[in-house]
Amino acid sequence: MTEPLFKQIAALIEDSIVDGTLGIDQRAPSTNELATFHRINPATARKGIALLIKNGVLYKRRGIGMFVSAQASAIIQERRVAAFAATYVAPLIDESILLGFSRTDIHALLDQVAESRGLYE
Structure with missing residues (x-):
């Protein structure tokens, strides 16, 4: 929406x-x-x-x-971190539980995706 x-x-x-x-x-x-x-x-x-x-x-x-x-930057950052966690991280964890991922599996997947996007260059 x-x-x-x-x-x-x-x-x-x-x-x-x-x-x-x-x-x-x-x-x-x-x-x-x-x-x-x-x-x-x-x-x-x-x-x-x-x-x-x-x-x-x-x-x-x-x-x-x-x-x-x-305080503007801190206010914005705090609110956006909370929104990010609720919008992206919580659903990621919920789905990973359904798929039977371990914490190590999730970390490996995040590293793989980050690397494919050039984050670690």
Whole structure:
């Protein structure tokens, strides 16, 4: 299922924070900038920004705009690690149990897939 548009906007801003494009105390794009760039309703962009403020990723400077909080990267990372575990790791473990894999089998499989994707080069 596709995420609602406002959550996609929030995720794009989070990606910019995680990859370093937006640093601590840097101004985030305004709702109007986001709406124009993505050709969306400003209310949708505002909802995405509001989600980031609620989560402590952005903070508001009245009359100036929204800025990246000092804790933004840690907040995003913590939430994404938990989501990754729930979305990918738990189902992987559940399926491995059904297939009768040992812990060693799972590690070997992960290493094999990682190597085939060039992770260990």
